[in-house]
Amino acid sequence: MTGLVYKSTGSWYTVKTQNGTTYECRIKGKFRLQGIKSTNPIAVGDYVDFELDTKSDQETGVINNIHDRENYIVRKSVNLSKQTHIIASNIDQVFLLITIDNPPTFTSFIDRFLVTAEAYSVKTVLVFNKIDTYNDDTILEVKYLEHIYKNIGYNCISISAKTGENIDKIKALMEGKVSMFTGHSGVGKSTLVNAIEPSLDLKTKSISAQHSQGQHTTTFAEMFDLSFNAKIIDTPGIKGFGVVDMEKEEISDYFPEFFELSQDCKFNNCLHIEEPKCAVKEALERDEIAASRYRSYVQIIEGDEQHYRTDIWDKE
Ligand SMILES: Nc1nc2c(ncn2[C@@H]2O[C@H](COP(=O)(O)OP(=O)(O)OP(=O)(O)O)[C@@H](O)[C@H]2O)c(=O)[nH]1
Numbered sequence: 596m597t598g599l600v601y602k603s604t605g606s607w608y609t610v611k612t613q614n615g616t617t618y619e620c621r622i623k624g625k626f627r628l629q630g631i632k633s634t635n636p637i638a639v640g641d642y643v644d645f646e647l648d649t650k651s652d653q654e655t656g657v658i659n660n661i662h663d664r665e666n667y668i669v670r671k672s673v674n675l676s677k678q679t680h681i682i683a684s685n686i687d688q689v690f691l692l693i694t695i696d697n698p699p700t701f702t703s704f705i706d707r708f709l710v711t712a713e714a715y716s717v718k719t720v721l722v723f724n725k726i727d728t729y730n731d732d733t734i735l736e737v738k739y740l741e742h743i744y745k746n747i748g749y750n751c752i753s754i755s756a757k758t759g760e761n762i763d764k765i766k767a768l769m770e771g772k773v774s775m776f777t778g779h780s781g782v783g784k785s786t787l788v789n790a791i792e793p794s795l796d797l798k799t800k801s802i803s804a805q806h807s808q809g810q811h812t813t814t815f816a817e818m819f820d821l822s823f824n825a826k827i828i829d830t831p832g833i834k835g836f837g838v839v840d841m842e843k844e845e846i847s848d849y850f851p852e853f854f855e856l857s858q859d860c861k862f863n864n865c866l867h868i869e870e871p872k873c874a875v876k877e878a879l880e881r882d883e884i885a886a887s888r889y890r891s892y893v894q895i896i897e898g899d900e901q902h903y904r905t906d907i908w909d910k911e
């Protein structure tokens with residue numbers, strides 16, 4: 596049988612088959628990992644093959660194969676010797692919630708997030724929330740940001756999780772897909788999820804409450820089915836986004852508008868900082884790339900290794 600992993604708690608995995616039946620599964624013996632070494636061989640979002648455990652009278656299964664992943668996101672354990680933990684896999688899209696002033700979301704944060712998402716091949720939708728509270732100035736700011744990010748190719752939607760404005764657009768994008776929601780604390784993630792599916796809020800809360808009674812503060816992800824053929828992965832306790840392990844030369848690959856231009860730089864290993872005949876800097880001077888994007892890029896490049904070798908998800 597084949598199924599999708601909805602939850603993992605230590606050595607047990609909750610796997611749901613196409614027809615909606617759920618089985619608690621274990622892993623068969625030593626498991627071959629694909630590509631990366633991680634503390635967990637299987638993550639929420641994985642498609643796995645399993646067989647029913649005949650020795651058990653309960654409906655439990657044994658996983659014997661994992662399907663190739665489309666993508667996955669990881670965090671590195673800070674205390675242990677930087678071991679990698681896969682948070683979730685096969686994510687169709689992440690909705691990054693942004694508010695202009697309450698709380699402020701800076702472009703440097705948005706761009707660091709996008710670099711990481713690009714590096715992990717996770718599609719991002721930018722969601723400007725709390726538009727019901729905006730005045731002329733903040734509306735202009737949203738318009739300006741939308742202009743920048745739409746030009747690069749990112750989908751942008753302005754919403755109010757409180758009044759429900761444009762929530763239907765978010766739901767339409769979610770149909771048939773696996774989504775995640777992220778953004779600074781207070782941008783309205785819970786409010787939005789609650790507006791999308793009121794019954795889910797309770798579920799999520801009770802699970803976090805259950806979890807907080809445990810002695811460990813390790814976070815685990817969980818997938819939920821929504822009523823309109825959409826899935827979300829909830830990652831309680833994991834909020835921000837850092838920058839992933841990458842070489843300096845790689846960083847501009849994850850700024851899509853820089854990447855295209857860099858084919859025209861004189862040096863093929865151009866860092867777009869001080870090099871002559873740099874197509875990126877020339878485009879910047881012609882205002883063809885946004886100054887804020889270039890600033891974010893330089894910040895990441897000039898940061899010490901610590902800065903661009905942090906966890907993909909920063910725990911708050
Ligand atoms: N006016 C207005 N307030 C909103 C909107 N969305 C959320 N809020 C308010 O913003 C505050 C924070 O919202 P939450 O949904 O708790 O934010 P969160 O992102 O889940 O925050 P954390 O749980 O800390 O990560 C609450 O007081 C919400 O009522 C909105 O669209 N408009």
Ligand SMILES: [Zn+2]
Nearest residue numbers: 860865867873
């Ligand atoms: Zn260059």
